[in-house]
Amino acid sequence: MPELPEVETTVRGLARHLEGQRIERVALNRPDMRFPFPEGFVQALTGATVTGLGRRAKYGLIHTDRDSTMVFHLGMSGRWRIDPSETAKHDHLVLETPGHRFALHDPRRFGFVDLVPTDALDRWPAFAAMGPEPLGPGLTAGHLAAALAGRRQAIKLMLLDQRIVAGLGNIYVCEALFRARIDPRKPAGQVSRPAIERLVAAIREVLEQAIGDGGSSLRDYARPDGELGYFATRFAVYDREGQPCARGDGGSVTRIVQGGRSTWYCPKCQK
Ligand SMILES: [Zn+2]
Numbered sequence: 448m449p450e451l452p453e454v455e456t457t458v459r460g461l462a463r464h465l466e467g468q469r470i471e472r473v474a475l476n477r478p479d480m481r482f483p484f485p486e487g488f489v490q491a492l493t494g495a496t497v498t499g500l501g502r503r504a505k506y507g508l509i510h511t512d513r514d515s516t517m518v519f520h521l522g523m524s525g526r527w528r529i530d531p532s533e534t535a536k537h538d539h540l541v542l543e544t545p546g547h548r549f550a551l552h553d554p555r556r557f558g559f560v561d562l563v564p565t566d567a568l569d570r571w572p573a574f575a576a577m578g579p580e581p582l583g584p585g586l587t588a589g590h591l592a593a594a595l596a597g598r599r600q601a602i603k604l605m606l607l608d609q610r611i612v613a614g615l616g617n618i619y620v621c622e623a624l625f626r627a628r629i630d631p632r633k634p635a636g637q638v639s640r641p642a643i644e645r646l647v648a649a650i651r652e653v654l655e656q657a658i659g660d661g662g663s664s665l666r667d668y669a670r671p672d673g674e675l676g677y678f679a680t681r682f683a684v685y686d687r688e689g690q691p692c693a694r695g696d697g698g699s700v701t702r703i704v705q706g707g708r709s710t711w712y713c714p715k716c717q718k
Protein backbone atom coordinates (compact mmCIF):
# COMPACT_ATOMS: atom_id res chain seq x y z
CA MET A 448 0.00 0.00 0.00
CA PRO A 449 1.56 3.29 -1.06
CA GLU A 450 2.51 5.52 1.85
CA LEU A 451 3.63 9.14 1.72
CA PRO A 452 7.19 8.37 0.52
CA GLU A 453 5.86 6.29 -2.38
CA VAL A 454 3.49 9.10 -3.36
CA GLU A 455 6.30 11.67 -3.11
CA THR A 456 8.56 9.47 -5.24
CA THR A 457 5.78 9.02 -7.78
CA VAL A 458 5.15 12.76 -7.97
CA ARG A 459 8.86 13.49 -8.46
CA GLY A 460 9.12 10.80 -11.13
CA LEU A 461 6.08 12.13 -12.98
CA ALA A 462 7.28 15.72 -12.68
CA ARG A 463 10.47 14.97 -14.60
CA HIS A 464 8.53 14.04 -17.71
CA LEU A 465 5.19 15.79 -17.30
CA GLU A 466 6.01 19.29 -16.07
CA GLY A 467 5.58 21.91 -18.78
CA GLN A 468 4.12 19.36 -21.18
CA ARG A 469 0.86 19.62 -23.05
CA ILE A 470 -1.57 16.76 -22.56
CA GLU A 471 -2.58 15.83 -26.10
CA ARG A 472 -4.83 12.91 -25.34
CA VAL A 473 -6.71 11.55 -22.34
CA ALA A 474 -8.18 8.06 -22.45
CA LEU A 475 -10.40 6.43 -19.85
CA ASN A 476 -10.66 2.69 -20.16
CA ARG A 477 -13.57 2.36 -17.77
CA PRO A 478 -16.09 4.74 -16.17
CA ASP A 479 -14.71 4.57 -12.65
CA MET A 480 -12.03 3.55 -10.21
CA ARG A 481 -13.10 3.69 -6.54
CA PHE A 482 -15.34 6.56 -7.63
CA PRO A 483 -16.59 7.52 -11.10
CA PHE A 484 -14.24 9.74 -13.10
CA PRO A 485 -15.51 13.33 -12.79
CA GLU A 486 -17.88 14.56 -15.46
CA GLY A 487 -16.06 16.37 -18.27
CA PHE A 488 -12.71 14.98 -17.12
CA VAL A 489 -11.36 14.14 -20.59
CA GLN A 490 -12.42 17.48 -22.06
CA ALA A 491 -11.04 19.46 -19.16
CA LEU A 492 -7.56 17.93 -19.46
CA THR A 493 -7.21 17.46 -23.21
CA GLY A 494 -4.99 20.26 -24.52
CA ALA A 495 -4.11 21.52 -21.05
CA THR A 496 -0.48 22.17 -20.12
CA VAL A 497 0.89 20.80 -16.87
CA THR A 498 2.24 23.73 -14.91
CA GLY A 499 3.54 21.79 -11.93
CA LEU A 500 3.12 18.80 -9.67
CA GLY A 501 2.73 18.52 -5.94
CA ARG A 502 1.60 16.35 -3.08
CA ARG A 503 -0.74 16.81 -0.11
CA ALA A 504 -0.63 13.94 2.42
CA LYS A 505 -0.97 10.81 0.26
CA TYR A 506 -2.56 12.62 -2.68
CA GLY A 507 -0.67 13.56 -5.83
CA LEU A 508 -1.49 16.88 -7.52
CA ILE A 509 -1.12 17.65 -11.23
CA HIS A 510 -1.71 21.38 -11.77
CA THR A 511 -2.71 22.68 -15.20
CA ASP A 512 -2.85 26.04 -16.96
CA ARG A 513 -6.65 25.81 -16.92
CA ASP A 514 -6.70 26.65 -13.20
CA SER A 515 -7.71 23.12 -12.41
CA THR A 516 -5.75 20.42 -10.65
CA MET A 517 -6.02 16.70 -11.15
CA VAL A 518 -5.87 15.04 -7.73
CA PHE A 519 -4.95 11.36 -7.63
CA HIS A 520 -4.90 8.79 -4.85
CA LEU A 521 -3.15 5.46 -5.36
CA GLY A 522 -5.43 3.51 -3.02
CA MET A 523 -4.04 0.06 -2.19
CA SER A 524 -2.33 -0.93 -5.41
CA GLY A 525 -2.24 2.09 -7.71
CA ARG A 526 0.87 3.16 -9.62
CA TRP A 527 1.76 5.29 -12.60
CA ARG A 528 3.57 3.61 -15.47
CA ILE A 529 5.56 5.73 -17.88
CA ASP A 530 5.72 4.54 -21.48
CA PRO A 531 4.40 1.05 -20.77
CA SER A 532 5.27 -1.21 -23.67
CA GLU A 533 1.63 -2.17 -24.05
CA THR A 534 -1.65 -1.15 -22.49
CA ALA A 535 -2.30 -3.50 -19.63
CA LYS A 536 -5.63 -4.64 -18.34
CA HIS A 537 -5.61 -2.38 -15.31
CA ASP A 538 -4.44 0.83 -17.00
CA HIS A 539 -7.62 2.75 -16.24
CA LEU A 540 -6.48 6.21 -17.28
CA VAL A 541 -3.87 7.17 -19.88
CA LEU A 542 -2.43 10.66 -20.47
CA GLU A 543 -0.35 11.32 -23.57
CA THR A 544 2.09 14.17 -24.07
CA PRO A 545 4.22 14.69 -27.18
CA GLY A 546 7.00 12.64 -25.57
CA HIS A 547 5.41 10.11 -23.25
CA ARG A 548 2.44 8.04 -22.20
CA PHE A 549 1.43 7.92 -18.54
CA ALA A 550 -0.86 5.13 -17.42
CA LEU A 551 -2.56 4.98 -14.04
CA HIS A 552 -2.55 1.27 -13.27
CA ASP A 553 -4.58 -0.07 -10.34
CA PRO A 554 -5.63 -3.74 -10.17
CA ARG A 555 -7.66 -3.38 -6.97
CA ARG A 556 -9.19 -0.04 -7.92
CA PHE A 557 -9.15 1.57 -4.48
CA GLY A 558 -7.42 4.53 -6.10
CA PHE A 559 -9.29 7.44 -7.64
CA VAL A 560 -8.88 10.79 -9.34
CA ASP A 561 -10.72 14.07 -9.13
CA LEU A 562 -10.51 17.41 -10.87
CA VAL A 563 -10.57 20.44 -8.57
CA PRO A 564 -10.30 24.19 -9.23
CA THR A 565 -6.74 24.95 -8.14
CA ASP A 566 -7.75 27.88 -5.96
CA ALA A 567 -10.29 25.69 -4.13
CA LEU A 568 -7.90 22.85 -3.27
CA ASP A 569 -7.80 23.80 0.41
CA ARG A 570 -11.55 23.39 0.58
CA TRP A 571 -11.61 20.02 -1.22
CA PRO A 572 -13.33 17.68 1.29
CA ALA A 573 -10.35 15.46 2.06
CA PHE A 574 -8.06 18.47 2.48
CA ALA A 575 -10.35 20.82 4.39
CA ALA A 576 -9.81 19.35 7.87
CA MET A 577 -6.33 17.99 7.30
CA GLY A 578 -3.47 18.76 9.69
CA PRO A 579 -0.04 20.03 8.66
CA GLU A 580 2.28 18.18 6.31
CA PRO A 581 4.80 16.12 8.28
CA LEU A 582 7.66 17.51 6.17
CA GLY A 583 6.35 21.08 6.10
CA PRO A 584 6.88 23.98 8.49
CA GLY A 585 3.49 23.43 10.17
CA LEU A 586 4.53 20.31 12.07
CA THR A 587 6.28 21.62 15.14
CA ALA A 588 6.58 20.36 18.70
CA GLY A 589 4.26 23.21 19.67
CA HIS A 590 1.56 22.12 17.23
CA LEU A 591 1.81 18.50 18.32
CA ALA A 592 1.88 19.32 22.04
CA ALA A 593 -1.28 21.43 21.66
CA ALA A 594 -3.03 18.71 19.63
CA LEU A 595 -2.15 15.96 22.10
CA ALA A 596 -2.72 17.88 25.34
CA GLY A 597 -5.22 16.17 27.61
CA ARG A 598 -5.91 13.36 25.15
CA ARG A 599 -6.14 9.88 26.63
CA GLN A 600 -6.02 7.99 23.35
CA ALA A 601 -2.80 6.09 22.64
CA ILE A 602 -0.14 8.21 20.95
CA LYS A 603 0.09 5.71 18.08
CA LEU A 604 -3.59 6.14 17.20
CA MET A 605 -3.44 9.90 17.51
CA LEU A 606 -0.59 10.04 14.99
CA LEU A 607 -2.71 8.15 12.47
CA ASP A 608 -5.40 10.83 12.76
CA GLN A 609 -5.03 12.93 9.60
CA ARG A 610 -6.38 16.02 11.39
CA ILE A 611 -3.31 16.02 13.65
CA VAL A 612 -0.64 15.21 11.07
CA ALA A 613 -1.47 14.64 7.40
CA GLY A 614 -0.33 11.62 5.46
CA LEU A 615 1.21 9.45 8.17
CA GLY A 616 0.39 5.75 7.79
CA ASN A 617 0.94 2.69 9.95
CA ILE A 618 4.50 1.93 8.84
CA TYR A 619 5.99 5.36 9.47
CA VAL A 620 4.13 5.92 12.72
CA CYS A 621 5.63 2.68 14.09
CA GLU A 622 9.08 3.64 12.81
CA ALA A 623 8.91 7.19 14.18
CA LEU A 624 7.78 6.05 17.64
CA PHE A 625 10.66 3.56 17.73
CA ARG A 626 13.15 6.20 16.71
CA ALA A 627 11.78 8.61 19.33
CA ARG A 628 11.74 5.83 21.98
CA ILE A 629 8.06 6.34 22.81
CA ASP A 630 5.74 3.52 23.89
CA PRO A 631 2.96 3.42 21.25
CA ARG A 632 0.38 2.65 23.95
CA LYS A 633 1.17 5.75 25.99
CA PRO A 634 -1.80 8.13 26.41
CA ALA A 635 -1.07 11.00 24.03
CA GLY A 636 -1.49 13.68 26.70
CA GLN A 637 1.21 12.05 28.84
CA VAL A 638 3.97 12.21 26.24
CA SER A 639 6.54 14.66 27.61
CA ARG A 640 7.64 17.77 25.76
CA PRO A 641 11.19 16.42 25.14
CA ALA A 642 9.64 13.21 23.78
CA ILE A 643 7.37 15.25 21.48
CA GLU A 644 10.42 17.11 20.21
CA ARG A 645 12.17 13.79 19.51
CA LEU A 646 9.01 12.59 17.80
CA VAL A 647 8.79 15.54 15.41
CA ALA A 648 12.42 15.01 14.41
CA ALA A 649 11.87 11.24 14.09
CA ILE A 650 8.81 11.65 11.83
CA ARG A 651 10.86 13.82 9.47
CA GLU A 652 13.85 11.48 9.54
CA VAL A 653 11.97 8.26 8.77
CA LEU A 654 10.04 9.90 5.92
CA GLU A 655 13.10 11.60 4.47
CA GLN A 656 15.10 8.39 4.61
CA ALA A 657 12.36 6.52 2.76
CA ILE A 658 12.01 9.30 0.19
CA GLY A 659 15.78 9.07 -0.29
CA ASP A 660 15.46 5.34 -0.91
CA GLY A 661 12.66 6.09 -3.37
CA GLY A 662 14.87 8.64 -5.10
CA SER A 663 17.50 5.95 -5.64
CA SER A 664 14.85 3.73 -7.16
CA LEU A 665 13.98 6.53 -9.61
CA ARG A 666 17.49 6.47 -10.98
CA ASP A 667 16.86 3.01 -12.34
CA TYR A 668 13.44 3.85 -13.66
CA ALA A 669 14.60 2.52 -17.03
CA ARG A 670 12.84 -0.67 -16.02
CA PRO A 671 10.74 -1.97 -18.89
CA ASP A 672 7.38 -1.11 -17.36
CA GLY A 673 8.57 2.27 -16.03
CA GLU A 674 6.61 1.81 -12.82
CA LEU A 675 6.99 4.61 -10.33
CA GLY A 676 6.82 4.72 -6.62
CA TYR A 677 7.54 1.26 -5.26
CA PHE A 678 10.91 0.56 -3.73
CA ALA A 679 12.62 -1.37 -0.98
CA THR A 680 13.39 0.46 2.21
CA ARG A 681 14.64 -0.75 5.58
CA PHE A 682 12.46 -0.78 8.62
CA ALA A 683 13.62 -1.01 12.22
CA VAL A 684 10.41 -2.44 13.71
CA TYR A 685 7.69 -2.62 11.07
CA ASP A 686 6.78 -6.26 10.35
CA ARG A 687 9.77 -7.51 12.39
CA GLU A 688 8.01 -9.35 15.20
CA GLY A 689 10.43 -11.46 17.24
CA GLN A 690 13.57 -9.86 15.74
CA PRO A 691 16.12 -8.35 18.11
CA CYS A 692 15.77 -4.61 18.67
CA ALA A 693 17.97 -2.63 16.27
CA ARG A 694 19.38 -0.72 19.28
CA GLY A 695 20.99 -3.92 20.52
CA ASP A 696 19.41 -3.48 23.95
CA GLY A 697 18.41 -7.13 24.26
CA GLY A 698 14.72 -6.36 23.65
CA SER A 699 12.83 -7.99 20.84
CA VAL A 700 10.28 -6.45 18.50
CA THR A 701 6.76 -7.11 19.75
CA ARG A 702 3.52 -6.90 17.81
CA ILE A 703 0.31 -5.68 19.41
CA VAL A 704 -3.01 -4.64 17.89
CA GLN A 705 -4.27 -1.07 18.31
CA GLY A 706 -7.42 0.20 16.66
CA GLY A 707 -7.61 -3.02 14.67
CA ARG A 708 -4.14 -2.64 13.17
CA SER A 709 -0.76 -4.06 14.07
CA THR A 710 1.80 -2.03 15.96
CA TRP A 711 5.42 -3.19 16.21
CA TYR A 712 7.68 -1.80 18.94
CA CYS A 713 10.45 -2.65 21.40
CA PRO A 714 9.14 -2.79 24.99
CA LYS A 715 12.68 -2.39 26.29
CA CYS A 716 13.55 1.03 24.87
CA GLN A 717 10.15 2.57 24.06
CA LYS A 718 8.80 4.04 27.30
ZN1 LIG B 1 14.90 -1.64 22.02
